[in-house]
Amino acid sequence: MEIVYRLGNDLNLDEVIELYRASTLGERRPVEDRDRMARMLGQASLVVTAWEGELLVGISRSLSDGAYATYLADLAVRVTHQRRGIGKELIRRTQAAAPLANLILLAAPKAVDYYPRIGFKRHESAWILRAGETVSGAREAPDRGA
Secondary structure (H helix, E strand, C coil): CCEEEEECCCCCHHHHHHHHHHHCHHHHCCCCCHHHHHHHHHHCCEEEEEEECCEEEEEEEEEECCCCEEEEEEEEECHHHCCCCHHHHHHHHHHHHCCCCEEECCCCHHHCCHHHHCCCCCCCCCCCCCCCCCCCCCCCCCCCCC
């Protein structure tokens, strides 16, 4: 069956969560927290999906300003549909939707060897401050009081 690609984040949350689980991305995403998953999907500014008939088989979920940076937050393809070029096509369509923007991502541990093979370059100065961690040594703004 032919794979059809669509742009937009007006999706059934249950189908998206099921895809994340079927792709193994669910191991690293809060799929048990429906509210958080709904916010992740609803606040994404660029979503490309892949469909085989009525079955959601892939998703590229990004945040983009459309001019300089697109952060590819999630790339998920069902395990049963991997190695068919669906992930590459999702990335191509994400890039085409914001052609002036650099495409930036943090690779999942299982995908760390995938991205260099399809043309991504490693960036040695990327940094992450995880949720719940605080900036250490930062000075607080002076209290200007009333």
